[in-house]
Amino acid sequence: MTIRSDILVAGAGAAGLTTAIALAGAGFSVTVAGGLDTRRNGRTVALFEASLRLYRSLGLWERLEPLSKPLRRIRLVDDTNNLFRLPPVQLEAAEIGLPAFGANIENAALVEKLAAIARETPGVRMIEGMLGDYVTHEDEIEGRLSTGERLAAALLVGADGRASQVRAYADVGVHEWRYPQTAITALLRHAEPHRSTSTEFHTRSGPCTLVPMRPDPSSPDGLRNRSSLVWLMSPDEAERRMALSDAELAGDIEAQVHGIHGRIALEGPRGMFPMSGLSCERLVAERIALVADAGHFFPPIGAQGLNLGLRDVAQLIDSMEKYGRTDPGCTHALADYDKRRRGDVATRSIGVDLMNRSLLIHILPMDFIRSAGLAAMASIGPLRRALMREGVAPPGRLPRLMRRAAHVAP
Ligand SMILES: Cc1cc2nc3c(=O)[nH]c(=O)nc-3n(C[C@H](O)[C@H](O)[C@H](O)COP(=O)(O)OP(=O)(O)OC[C@H]3O[C@@H](n4cnc5c(N)ncnc54)[C@H](O)[C@@H]3O)c2cc1C
Structure with missing residues (x-):
């Protein structure tokens, strides 16, 4: 038996689930099929204003907001010990008229909640399972579930993450690269409050970032304040630190962040992510659109990854509403989606790559350029606000x- 819908979404991560819910809201029948990955690995996502607007427009934010913590300030600390080292730069959301830049949510909790919402959304059929064996026909595209069941639709959305099988089937040109870095992620409890401030230490091996999370009033050791950690370092250092006990790793983190949060304890399992990047020559192929990590990824610097992916999702809805009503897989709709996403994806990928490499290249002119950039951001108000x-x-x-303003809870 073949299950048919207007649109088939491969991948049930944050991007795939949001795509399915949003497309159903726009009146399309959607099947979303994917392996649900809700393993706890200390990884969170900071979602910024435009992403919050998307969730608010879809009527989902009031269900996601209780899981999140607003980010009102971002502090950038040059921790490279370079010759031109500057005092920390503090960015305030209030300066650009926002109550917060966005909100931080544990990735697994976000996916769990979106999956629960998708299951109860009219127009969405959710199937847990891996998809593959794609075949394109004249007016539809088919995939097969690991159980053998076939799914068919006029459009296949590849939201199946970094190792996307949809991208491989679409046979789009891909540029992939690696960095000599691995990220360690963890949830932390700590003694001192974070004051809704995300602090980014720029070290010689990459950024080490503490991002605010909701407090835990029932904390067993009195450490009520919580943050998430994303710490980029060399792969050897990451291996060594992953083998440390919780108390030893907490000590290393306290030293790296210069004790700004006081005593630290680890909460739950940690994660380890080798750093790499990927860009595609296009985000579409015959009856296929790629969104989020299936179409582009880069290191978690400036928290841009899923935010960029959700802009893909929001644009896909626009392109489908405008050109895809009778045939969501038609070339007009796909060409519009690809054209409107290309610039944003390329600018973001290049920007993050440059920021990361500027830390990894230990030469005086590069230190000077990076420090001059930070100094300009600190002292030139209009530039800081534009950035x-x-x-x-x-x-x-x-x-x-994404056009409506988001309201962030106090
Ligand atoms: C350490 C770290 C920190 C980050 N921090 C931030 C941040 O603060 N802000 C931000 O915006 N971004 C951040 N990112 C990036 C962000 O996490 C990703 O961009 C986002 O998770 C991508 O979501 P996705 O749904 O595209 O992919 P994924 O989360 O990878 O989901 C893909 C899904 O597809 C499923 N799947 C795979 N193959 C198949 C198949 N054949 N059939 C069906 N299903 C399949 C998988 O099981 C999975 O559920 C961070 C990334 C890392 C590594």
Whole structure:
């Protein structure tokens, strides 16, 4: 038996689930099939203003907000000991008229909640299982579940993450690269409050970032305050630190963040992520659209990954509403999606790559350029505000679902 719908979404991560819910909201029948990955690995996502607007427009934010913590300030600390080292730069959301830049949510909790919402959304059929064996026909595209069941639709959305099988089937040109870095992620409890401030230490091996999380009033050791950690380091150092006990790793973190949060304890399992990047020559192929990590990824610097992916999702809805009503897989709709996403994806991928490499290249001119950039950001108000806006809700033509202002809870 073949299950048919207007649109088939492969992948049930944050991007795939959001795509399915949003497409159903736009009136399409959707099947989303994917392996649900809700393993706890200390990984969170900071979602910025434009992403919150998307969830608010879809009516989902009130269900996600209780899982999140607003980010009101971002502190950038040059911890490279370079010759031109500057005092920390503090960015305030209030400076660009926002109550917060966005909100931080544990990735597994976000996926769990979106999956629960998808299951109860009219127009969405959710199937847990891996998809593959794609075949394209004239007016539809088919995939097969690991159980052998066939799924068919006019459009296949590849939201199946970094190792996307949809991308491989689409046979789009891909540029992939690696960095000599691995990220360790963990949830932390700590003694001192974070004051809704995300602090990014720029070290010679990459950033070490503490991102605010909701407090835990029932904390067993009195450490009520919570943050998530993303710490980039050499692969050897990451291996060594992953083998440390919780208490030993907590000690290393305290030293790296110069004790700003006081005593630290680890909460739950940690994660380890080798750093790499990928860009595609296009985000579409015959009856296929790629969204989020299936179409582009880069290191978690400036928390841009899923935010960029959700802009893909919001644009896909625009392109489908405009050109895909009778045939969601038609070339008009796909060409519109690809054209409107290309610039944003390329700028973001290049920007993150440059920021990361500027830390890894230990030469005086590079130190000077990086420090001059930070100094300009600290002292030139209009530049600082333009960069903040660019980071959280890029000005210009945002997709319809991202145009409304988000209201962040106190
Ligand atoms: C350490 C770290 C920190 C990060 N921090 C941030 C941040 O603060 N802010 C931010 O915006 N981004 C951040 N990112 C990036 C962000 O996590 C990713 O961009 C985002 O998770 C991508 O979501 P996705 O749904 O595209 O992919 P994934 O989360 O990888 O989901 C893909 C899904 O597809 C499923 N799947 C795979 N193959 C198949 C198949 N054949 N059939 C069906 N299903 C399949 C998988 O099981 C999975 O459920 C971070 C990334 C890392 C590594």
